[in-house]
Amino acid sequence: MRNQGIGSWTARRARMSPDSVAVVSDGREWTYGQLHRRSTMFAHALAKLDVASGDRVAYLGPNHGNFLEVLFGAGQLGAIFVPLNARLTPDELAYILDDSGTTVLVHSPAHAAAAGALREVVPHVFDFDAYENLLAAAPDDPLDEPVDQEDVAVIMYTSGTTGRPKGASLSHANIHWNSFNLLIDVDVAGDEVTLVNAPMFHVAALNQTVLPTLLKGGTVVLMAAFDPVRTLELIAERRVTYLFGVPAMFQAIAATPAWADADLSSVRTMICGGAPVPESVITTYQRRGLTFLQGYGLTESAPSALFLRAAESTRKVGSAGTPCFFTDVRVVDAAGADVAPGVPGEVILHGPNVMPGYWDKPAETAAVLSADGWLRTGDLAVVDDEGFLYIRDRIKDLIISGGENIYPAEVEDAIHQHPAVADCAVIGVADERWGEVGRAVVVVREGQAVDPVELRDFLTSRIAKYKVPASVVFAGALPRTASGKLLKSRLRATYGDG
Missing domain, CATH: 3.30.300.30 (ANL, C-terminal domain)
Known part of the structure; x- marks a missing residue:
């Protein structure tokens, strides 16, 4: 294939396991064959709108199968996917769409009012009904546009200290290498059933759960919005094996009356991240005999950086772990020298999963990326004498x-x-x-x-x-x-x- 990016994933999976269920969403199931066909039809529809390699295509809405079709369909053309935070105001969304130069926006019915205000910024806006009409009028002939690993695949916006968000440009290579890091740490299997109840517009939900599962040929079960009771129900109904959440989500699940008697026998791995994880949360799940892991990363590193693996999850409770396989991590002082164990320093990262830069912001990129590719995180950590990192504070006011x-x-x-x-x-x-x-x-x-x-x-x-x-x-x-x-x-x- 000439397409070496993530847009080729559906074709590669469809030729291996076309009838396996890829996505469960909104009461529907998509097989890998169906996901590929619909993504291809969307790519043809985009081409009719003169969308080409490097153009930006956005999605605004909850977790849904259409999110993935827009992602992979854009990727088939070499276009760049822009997932939007569904919680932002129209003014905040307008800035992001204008900054990224987005030409096509697909949105859910729940965001019709916001989308109406965004038509002045984006030339082509489609709700889910119009999206289905686009697909119905499009062919499903195979596409194989040239896409290079180093091309930008996704722009994920993260707020900046200046008050304006910045778009972290993640290349196809960034996403591939992040997936490899995750697969090494978690051992995602081909029969994985992954529950996705965190929003996919965040890097951890998309890159740490959804994409690695699809890469391995498993099934992703999408929840439109987090609900702790429904989460426990779906774990039992769908025999969920893998899920990710931020600490507040895991706390809410364990606080429901159904927690004590919930059937969690299918669960193999739970990952927590996105915020410092209280030890009480970890031990609550460990008492249920569950493998509860945590990690540390940033949007700018797609996001893998550190991971606390199963073997050390009890012995090193509270640690963010050690570096992921393909990522190098250092803790340095103000002069850039490695600090001694127990001495706070700034976490810096290097690896093929680290972004090439912020979208159209060279000055902001230069402020965090060194000439040889080391990313300054702005986070303070200490390292123990075994090389495990403990995140202590943030240099930024995040x-x-x-x-x-x-x-x-x-x-x-x-x-x-x-x-x-x-x-x-x-x-x-x-x-x-x-x-x-x-x-x-x-x-x-x-x-x-x-x-x-x-x-x-x-x-x-x-x-x-x-x-x-x-x-x-x-x-x-x-x-x-x-x-x-x-x-x-x-x-x-x-x-x-x-």
Whole structure:
């Protein structure tokens, strides 16, 4: 095949196991043969719209079989897939679509209102009904466009400290090598039944569960939205063997009344990531005799970096593990020298799964990628004397809430739009359910007033709900350096959780 990218995967699988079930979604089943045929028809439909190699095609909606058809159909042409965070506001989505130069958007019925506002940004917008009409009018003749491993396959947007999201450009090679890392660590089998209840617009759900399972010829069972009770039901009904979640999801599952008597006998592996994993969560699952693993990675590394494997999952509880097979990891000081065991340093990564850069942002790329390809993560860790890493803190001010990344600068920018706000800062505080939530520290303009409820209501129309601070406190002034830089360490000490 001339197509060496992930767009060729459906053809390769269809010739090996065309009648095996690839996807279960929305009450339907797709065999590998059907997934390939429908993806091919979508590729032909895109070609009729003059979509070619390098053009961007986006999807907005829940986990659904159509998500995968758009991904693989775009990949057949060498087009670039842009999965959109379904929780973003129309303004946030419009920025991403404009920044990426997306020409085609496929969206679910639930996002019709948002999609209507996006027609000014994207030339071709299709809801699921129009999408089906496109496929019905398209041929299913085989396609084999030339696609190189180093071509960009997917652009995944991650919020930036400047308040504007950046698109991590992941090549076909990045995704391939990440899959190899995962398959080595997890031993995904050809009979795997993978439950996907985390959103596929996040890198871990797509690249750590869905794509490795399809690569091996297993079945992915897609949930449109996470529901802890339904998760336990599906594990029993579908005999699920493998699933991923962020800590808040696993906590919610274990908190349901059905947990005590749930049939988990089919489960071989559970992976937790996306946020620091409390030891209590790990031990809760281990007490049920389950293999509960955790890892560490970033969107920019597609995401594999560290993994705590089954053999050490009990002995090294709380560790993020050691480097994945094809990824090199170092913990360094400010001068770039490796730190001694027990000394905090910044985590840096190198490997074929590390992105070539941010989409159309050379300056931002140069800030995190060295000339020889080492990625600065901005995360602090310590290494023990056996080489296991423990993530301790973040150099950046990133807040991770239930697996979602929240960048304070973006939230602060929205708060500053309120006419009564003179100054503000957002910090992260501990939360039992979500691990961490935002707290806004606000200085009100003289002679004006605003209460916390009003301010939070003001923000919900400007930023996604999960970014809205869970609490608001008021201050007379914010601590700053002589140059005007916020002293967030002092803010955390005064207004944080200690």
